[in-house]
Amino acid sequence: xxxxxxxxxxxxxxxxxxxxxxxxxxxxxxxxxxxxxxxxxxxxxxxxxxxxxxxxxxxxxxxxxxxxxxxxxxxxxxxxxxxxxxxxxxxxxxxxxxxxxxxxxxxxxxxxxxxxxxxxxxxxxxxxxxxxxxxxxxxxxxxxxxxxxxxxxxxxxxxxxxxxxxxxxxxxxxxxxxxxxxxxxxxxxxxxxxxxxxxxxxxxxxxxxxxxxxxxxxxxxxxxxxxxxxxxxxxxxxxxxxxxxxxxxxxxxxxxxxxxxxxxxxxxxxxxxxxxxxxxxxxxxxxxxxxxxxxxxxxxxxxxxxxxxxxxxxxxxxxxxxxxxxxxxxxxxxxxxxxxxxxxxxxxxxxxxxxxxxxxxxx
Numbered sequence: 121x122x123x124x125x126x127x128x129x130x131x132x133x134x135x136x137x138x139x140x141x142x143x144x145x146x147x148x149x150x151x152x153x154x155x156x157x158x159x160x161x162x163x164x165x166x167x168x169x170x171x172x173x174x175x176x177x178x179x180x181x182x183x184x185x186x187x188x189x190x191x192x193x194x195x196x197x198x199x200x201x202x203x204x205x206x207x208x209x210x211x212x213x214x215x216x217x218x219x220x221x222x223x224x225x226x227x228x229x230x231x232x233x234x235x236x237x238x239x240x241x242x243x244x245x246x247x248x249x250x251x252x253x254x255x256x257x258x259x260x261x262x263x264x265x266x267x268x269x270x271x272x273x274x275x276x277x278x279x280x281x282x283x284x285x286x287x288x289x290x291x292x293x294x295x296x297x298x299x300x301x302x303x304x305x306x307x308x309x310x311x312x313x314x315x316x317x318x319x320x321x322x323x324x325x326x327x328x329x330x331x332x333x334x335x336x337x338x339x340x341x342x343x344x345x346x347x348x349x350x351x352x353x354x355x356x357x358x359x360x361x362x363x364x365x366x367x368x369x370x371x372x373x374x375x376x377x378x379x380x381x382x383x384x385x386x387x388x389x390x391x392x393x394x395x396x397x398x399x400x401x402x403x404x405x406x407x408x409x410x411x412x413x414x415x416x417x418x419x420x421x422x423x424x425x426x427x428x429x430x431x432x433x434x435x436x437x438x439x440x441x442x443x444x445x446x447x448x449x450x451x452x453x454x455x456x457x458x459x460x461x462x463x464x465x466x467x468x469x470x471x472x473x474x475x476x477x478x479x480x481x482x483x
Contacts, residue, residue, distance in 0.1 A: 153177070264314065298425060427439065
């Protein structure tokens with residue numbers, strides 16, 4: 121079994137990551153660390169591990185970004201099974217053993233396991249469950265995408281274990297030169313797989329970095345938002361080409377808007393050009409055929425999305441600020457034939473009722 125670990129400017133985190141990998145209960149490992157032209161000591165740290173553990177090999181390449189480093193690492197692995205880890209994260213001790221057992225038992229093209237967020241370091245470390253992740257991984261099952269299309273929302277590279285035959289057939293490639301390369305790559309993998317196995321066990325601890333170095337902490341930048349729209353389009357194109365009405369519907373209503381809330385929270389105080397890019401992107405993906413009010417975002421963010429489409433920036437900022445300060449779901453108001461959210465900071469006279477109304481399953 122081979123694990124590819126890209127490394128760039130992670131000297132403070134790489135030792136803990138490699139320690140967690142080398143301490144796996146499944147010991148038949150090959151660890152390929154890809155020093156992606158790192159400006160710090162990450163490459164030297166990796167070489168020190170390779171010198172004392174023959175399971176570790178190091179590749180030194182000119183900087184190509186995360187996608188390029190993964191692609192390069194894939195060219196050099198030797199194992200029958202292939203996985204990935206980001207160098208600032210950790211693996212639970214039995215993570216690989218659980219995924220290998222599931223793949224061998226079911227013969228699936230790949231296995232996908234659960235994830236928890238990792239906060240802090242050392243004695244102060246805290247693991248936080250992700251409710252949406254638990255929902256997607258309720259039970260162990262081996263399926264095709266039509267049987268579990270909502271799993272497309274689990275876009276991560278590093279909680280999956282792929283069979284080399286599946287990879288060699290061209291079913292896995294990481295886009296290079298942009299952020300959020302995981303989503304189009306994993307979307308293609310789900311769509312191309314004959315069968316994949318979903319397991320409920322947590323196989324990955326995803327670190328929340330406090331230093332701002334994580335890609336996912338840079339959402340207020342224009343470059344980040346543009347990359348997000350681009351990777352969404354790549355993923356949507358693949359889903360539509362797959363040709364399943366059910367998969368397309370679930371993807372558009374539940375998966376595609378899944379990370380919009382994180383961008384909507386950046387609206388208060390955002391730059392004019394960022395707002396323009398946000399509005400154009402929302403309008404591109406959610407139109408009359410696929411209304412944003414039909415999506416399964418939290419109700420408050422469906423409302424914010426509608427306000428974005430109407431170019432009501434101040435109202436959108438006011439709703440986001442109110443929801444943040446409230447610190448809990450918005451109150452509800454029961455009307456004649458439906459329940460809606462209560463938004464006291466907004467004049468509701470000009471608001472589409474569909475933007476306020478809760479879906480039946482939310483009441």
